Amino acid sequence: MPKVSMTVNGQAVSANVDPRTLLVEYLRENLRLTGTHVGCDTSQCGACVVHVNGKALKSCTMLAAQCEGASVTTIEGLANGDDLHPMQEAFREHHGLQCGFCTPGMIMAAVDLVNRLGKDVDENTIRHELEGNLCRCTGYHNIVKAISAGAQSMG
Amino acid sequence: MNANGIGARVKRVEDKRFITGNGHYTDDMNRPGHVHAYFLRSPHAHARVKGITSSAATAMTGVHAVLTGDDLAADGIGPLPCGWMIHSKDGSPMKTPGHPCLAQGKVRYVGDPVAVIIADSLALAKQAAEVVEVDYEVLPAVVDLATAQSSATLLHDEAPRNTAFEWELGDKAATDAAFDGAHHVTRIELSNNRLVPNAMEPRAAVGEYDAGTDHFTLWTTSQNPHVARLVMSAFLNIAPEHKLRVIAPDVGGGFGSKIYVYPEETVCVWASKKVRRPVKWTSDRTEAFLSDAHGRDHLTTAELALDERGKMLGLRVKTLANVGGYMNLFASSVPTYLYATLLSGQYDIPAIYAEVDTVYTTTTPVDAYRGAGRPEATFVIERIVEVAAREMGIDPATLRKRNFIRKFPHQTPVIMAYDVGDYHASLNKAMDLADYKGFGKRKRESARRGKLRGIGISTYIEACGIAPSQAVGSLGAGVGLWESAEVRVNPVGTVEILTGSHSHGQGHETTFAQLVADRLGIPFENVSIVHGDTDKVQFGMGTYGSRSGAVGMSAISKALDKVVDKGKKIAAHLLEASEADIEFKDGNFTVSGTDKSIDWTSLALGAYVAHGFPPSEIEPGLKETSFYDPTNFTFPAGCHICEVEVDPETGVTEIANWVAVDDFGTIINPMIVEGQVHGGIAQGVGQALMEGTAYDSEGQLLSGSFMDYTMPRADNLPSFKVDTTVTECPSNPLGMKGCGEAGAIASPAAVINAITDALGHEDLAMPATAQAVWRAARKTSQRAAAE
Numbered sequence: 044m045p046k047v048s049m050t051v052n053g054q055a056v057s058a059n060v061d062p063r064t065l066l067v068e069y070l071r072e073n074l075r076l077t078g079t080h081v082g083c084d085t086s087q088c089g090a091c092v093v094h095v096n097g098k099a100l101k102s103c104t105m106l107a108a109q110c111e112g113a114s115v116t117t118i119e120g121l122a123n124g125d126d127l128h129p130m131q132e133a134f135r136e137h138h139g140l141q142c143g144f145c146t147p148g149m150i151m152a153a154v155d156l157v158n159r160l161g162k163d164v165d166e167n168t169i170r171h172e173l174e175g176n177l178c179r180c181t182g183y184h185n186i187v188k189a190i191s192a193g194a195q196s197m198g
Numbered sequence: 199m200n201a202n203g204i205g206a207r208v209k210r211v212e213d214k215r216f217i218t219g220n221g222h223y224t225d226d227m228n229r230p231g232h233v234h235a236y237f238l239r240s241p242h243a244h245a246r247v248k249g250i251t252s253s254a255a256t257a258m259t260g261v262h263a264v265l266t267g268d269d270l271a272a273d274g275i276g277p278l279p280c281g282w283m284i285h286s287k288d289g290s291p292m293k294t295p296g297h298p299c300l301a302q303g304k305v306r307y308v309g310d311p312v313a314v315i316i317a318d319s320l321a322l323a324k325q326a327a328e329v330v331e332v333d334y335e336v337l338p339a340v341v342d343l344a345t346a347q348s349s350a351t352l353l354h355d356e357a358p359r360n361t362a363f364e365w366e367l368g369d370k371a372a373t374d375a376a377f378d379g380a381h382h383v384t385r386i387e388l389s390n391n392r393l394v395p396n397a398m399e400p401r402a403a404v405g406e407y408d409a410g411t412d413h414f415t416l417w418t419t420s421q422n423p424h425v426a427r428l429v430m431s432a433f434l435n436i437a438p439e440h441k442l443r444v445i446a447p448d449v450g451g452g453f454g455s456k457i458y459v460y461p462e463e464t465v466c467v468w469a470s471k472k473v474r475r476p477v478k479w480t481s482d483r484t485e486a487f488l489s490d491a492h493g494r495d496h497l498t499t500a501e502l503a504l505d506e507r508g509k510m511l512g513l514r515v516k517t518l519a520n521v522g523g524y525m526n527l528f529a530s531s532v533p534t535y536l537y538a539t540l541l542s543g544q545y546d547i548p549a550i551y552a553e554v555d556t557v558y559t560t561t562t563p564v565d566a567y568r569g570a571g572r573p574e575a576t577f578v579i580e581r582i583v584e585v586a587a588r589e590m591g592i593d594p595a596t597l598r599k600r601n602f603i604r605k606f607p608h609q610t611p612v613i614m615a616y617d618v619g620d621y622h623a624s625l626n627k628a629m630d631l632a633d634y635k636g637f638g639k640r641k642r643e644s645a646r647r648g649k650l651r652g653i654g655i656s657t658y659i660e661a662c663g664i665a666p667s668q669a670v671g672s673l674g675a676g677v678g679l680w681e682s683a684e685v686r687v688n689p690v691g692t693v694e695i696l697t698g699s700h701s702h703g704q705g706h707e708t709t710f711a712q713l714v715a716d717r718l719g720i721p722f723e724n725v726s727i728v729h730g731d732t733d734k735v736q737f738g739m740g741t742y743g744s745r746s747g748a749v750g751m752s753a754i755s756k757a758l759d760k761v762v763d764k765g766k767k768i769a770a771h772l773l774e775a776s777e778a779d780i781e782f783k784d785g786n787f788t789v790s791g792t793d794k795s796i797d798w799t800s801l802a803l804g805a806y807v808a809h810g811f812p813p814s815e816i817e818p819g820l821k822e823t824s825f826y827d828p829t830n831f832t833f834p835a836g837c838h839i840c841e842v843e844v845d846p847e848t849g850v851t852e853i854a855n856w857v858a859v860d861d862f863g864t865i866i867n868p869m870i871v872e873g874q875v876h877g878g879i880a881q882g883v884g885q886a887l888m889e890g891t892a893y894d895s896e897g898q899l900l901s902g903s904f905m906d907y908t909m910p911r912a913d914n915l916p917s918f919k920v921d922t923t924v925t926e927c928p929s930n931p932l933g934m935k936g937c938g939e940a941g942a943i944a945s946p947a948a949v950i951n952a953i954t955d956a957l958g959h960e961d962l963a964m965p966a967t968a969q970a971v972w973r974a975a976r977k978t979s980q981r982a983a984a985e
Contacts, residue, residue: 063321077226078219080450082398083483087904090398118219131217135209138869141877142703143216144398144450150217166917173912177904179398179451180703182880182941183912185873 049110051076052120060107066100067091069107070117078118078147082177089176092148092155093117099155101175118147121154130154133193134186141180152176153190154197162198166191203716204932207869211707221448224402227417229476232404233262235466236323237479238313238330239488240305243339243560243897244353247301247332250313255326260318262473264330265465267302267312275299275468278459278524279433282531283674284556286363292556293357297524297563299434299461299468305334306353306523307562308897309488311461316473339560339897343497343520346557353523353558362525362556367538368612373551376512380503384586390574391964392495392520392891393884394907395567397702399450400481401460401490405467409474413441416467420446420730421456421700422740425677427732429459429527436468439732446730449702453881454566455490456702457742458527462489487902492891493567495520496533496574502582508590508597512549515541515578519556522563529565530556535613535673536571536661536743542610543579544621544657544835545601550611560897566742568881568942572660580656580947585960594951595629598657613673614661616833619861623923625657628837628859631919637841640854650844650975651854654951655837658944662936663748663832663927680827681745682738683753685714685761687820689806691799692724698738699750700730704874704938706746709866713751713932717758719785720798736823744834744936747866752930753826760822764805768820769796771811772804832927832935836860838879840948844956846979849972851887851953856918858944863927863935871937872920878941879918884910885942886949890965908965 048057051074058073070076070093079102082090091102094116121128130153133139140146156172157164164172169190170183178186202208215221252264277296284292301312312332317323338351340360347359354360377383404417414437420426423444430436430444449456466477481489497518503511519533538552583601587594602621609615629635637653644651664670667678684696693714699706711725728734741750762782769787770777779790788795796804804810808818841855858875865871888908892900901907926933946964953971954960959981962974 061321071226075228076219077223078221080223080399081225081480082400083904085483085903085905088398088483118217122218127217134217135213138210138873140213140216141705141873142398142451143212143221143448144223146216147219167913170912170915177398177909177911179396179453179881179909180877181873182876182878182910182918183915184876184917187912187917 045108047108047111049112050114052116062108064107065103066105066107066110067102070102076117076119080144080147082144087177089152090145090148092151092176094151094155099152118151121150128154129196130193133189133196137185137189137192139181139186139189145176145178149176149178149186153193157194157197162194164194200716200719202722203712204866206712206867208708208712208722208867210705211711212705223399223448223450224404224417224419225480227404229404229406232476232478233316233318233473234320234323235469235477235479236315236320236327237311237462238315238327240301240308240310240312242305242334242336243308244337245305245334246337247303247305247312248335249333251331252313254329255315258326260322261326262316262475263469265300265314265469265472267298267300270298270300271302274435276434278461278527279429280525280530281527281676283676284363284365284530284534287366292363292530293354294362294525295354295356299464307560308899309562310523314465314469316469316477339895341559341561341893341895341897343495343518343557343559346559347555353560357558360558362521362530362558365534365554366552368551369549370551372549373512373514376549377501377503377514380511381506382504382590384502384582384589386500386582386585388498388500388578388581389963390494390496390498390577391885391889392564393493393567393889394487394891395453395455395490395493396486396909397451397453397455400483400486401456401462402480403463403466404476404478405470406476407471407474414467414470415443415445416463417445417447418463419449419456420444421449421452421702421742423700423730424698424732424738425740426459430464430467434464436464443733446700452702453568454493454570454742458491458565483904484902487907488562488899491526491565492522492562493564494574495564498578500578500582502586504586504590508592508600510545510547510601513541513547515552517554519554520559520561520564521556522559522561524563526563526565529563532566532571537575539613540572540575540659540661541579541612543576544603544659546603547611552612561893568878569939570743572939573943573946576656576658576943577947580658581950584951594655595625595634598625598655614831617830617928618925619833619835620923620925621657621835624835624837624859624861627921627923628839628857631859631921632839632841632855632857644843650846650956652844652952652954652956653839653841654948654955655839656944656948656951657837659833659835660939660943661831662744662834663828663930664743664745665831666829667827678827679739680825681749681753682736682823682825683757684823685754685757685821687761687802689803691720691802693718693720694726694728695754696728696735697750697754698735698740699746700741702741704741704746705870709870710751710754712866713754714758718798744938747934748832748927748930748936749826749828751932751934753824755931756824756826757822760824761820764820764822765801767816768805768811769801772796828930830929832863832929834860834862834935834937834940836940836944838944838948840952842952842956844953844971844975846975849968849975851966851971853883853916856916858918858920858941859923860937860940861923861925862937863924864933865922874937875920875941876918878939879945880910880915881942882945883915883949886946886964886966888914888965888967
């Protein structure tokens, strides 16, 4: 089995993995970082979104081996110790989650969209940008509100 | 008011772990030495299983077992039961042949599990499944609901005409007489489209057997772990209840689909003893589409009789309900007592008669999905009222008002006795918020841009707070539907609440703690909620049917009463006063009319130190339990108004405005209630516009992934205007009615009423996809050209 090395949430990690191992499987099974979720098998739901070298990616669409040398951030690595990231805080403040299963992917996608589009991103743009993330609980109403508020806080 | 008490918009306790990735869902559980289960599923909708050869698979290194229906039978593991007996019109009991966890003799839908392969890794289990040979004799599929009863092919030999039961409710003669005297009769035909629940967390299970204690543990994605244990123990013969622990940890949404006991979870816990290793299974999304219980799937003809002023005289409904290949756990109750009992809607209808035939087809089993029967009833009554108004040239809001129930309690002709409500208040408020009067101007403005604008009302009612045990028992339920609560006061005054309700997104850890903080006058942070573990909570009936507030919190309220009563007894001794003189307020026990008091923390410590009262009169400690059985259903009701703009060139429907005014009685946390309404509306809009479950003629599921089945996404939906009116429920101590399903119940009719208003004709079925609306809009323009 080939060896793969990367940085996950600031920590250097390496392991010998089956070449078929997806990044999400590596995170969940090898590193026991179970905050990243698997909600589908067609790369449609976005529950598995993480940041790879600063960009949001669905970790079910990448092999772990493709992340050789990469820097990966998962939901567990977003807060600064006990200080929540402003987007995490905004989801809590605006009730942007119910069952919590899509939430890690939503938050990681939201941080990325604000990084790309800035703090004044409007509601329509947020809704369009969330096309790759499914939520069955919230009707998206409060997720959109949370991302608008989180964007302002991040700015 | 306590700042974190009843009515406060308290931020959720559970969020911290979810936003930081520290939730504990079933698939996050990793037990030492666990092995993986993979289910080999039928590729055929209907076939006889003539033989299974698994020797090549079991010979593979790392494969622990290949188990089949024969192994289940050899161990005496019974079929999955249906928990609600329905009798046909002729008095005969429903035909519910057994539902084996692994196929025995036949398969009856694509995805029906045939064998389980247990191996060191999931990849290996899948490889091994490739060499398991199943000898199928393929039989004709029975897919079309409308013709299933006349099919020459029977799914179950025990169910002639593929029919489980032919049921009726109401007074046929009185209803026929009402039609005989009618000025106007409106007749509609509807289909209520089959839906796939698609909670974002797929189902999962980890079964573990401890040989030392002969004890099983099952971690599973359940809305009601105690019911799962009861069924596995009493009906399936897995293990007696004291030898089986069921844990439902964080659960990622349910919407009904996680109420039931399924084959996969049962097999994992059973197989853990056979292979002497913990057995883990997590559904992938494809399996979820095939094997999670689906929802809805009705074909209905309805007729409404009215007098010349539009006063309703009678309603006649005939429904065919699809239950799929097997009768699931609560499937028989959904198209009967959760459906036809709500056909009176918010209206005073003197006579109603409903007939429901429930039919087997070679498709995935159908059971309760958010709303469960009540969305189907609301769609019937709110569509036919709208069509009647249009046919008679009466404004749809006016026709509704003319028929609203005004006096309470109100006995409908279909069992339900509505306790309280104000339907004018919710409709009037919704019309104001939606600027109903200004609609004509907006419609003309849309027309100038070549768009068709429509507005649709849905004034729904539901029966929640499920349910009085004796009442449901008399209607065929196999269980009581009370709820339990235990209040444990610790010696330092902190409080643990053990509840039989289960939270899978509803925020019980927050709202239940709000009630306790409010009642005991203690800090919100000093309360914790324990649920979802049969070793911690003695028993409970779980969460569905919008019951956790009205029933679960009522149980907590009753147990809190007992705690306060005992606290008063102890305080009387500690304060050397008469018990009758002790008052409890804001966390202090005070001797009435004096400044003598003892605070909550000191009293709790006193209860455990037990120095200050005679043990012959009072037992030490402070812990009380309540089993609360409701005396009636609760009746949340309200009005949703949807305004749409349809582009006739593309068929795309844009929701221009959505107003919801709901009466849920007492509200504990408005923030959480609004969230429940938002989510319910989204699911209802999904049903109305997008979500269609399609099978081909051979019973293959065509819409079996998120690439084929359209889930509502953020850019399909607007933000919603959500408001309330309040009439407090008189039948429970908190005045609560329940809010979890209202959005999904109200919204499909509002959407279709709006689009048909825009189109100017009624020929439009759900889901009203862009293609369907485009075709319907062409019919509109052809009619206009013909005129």
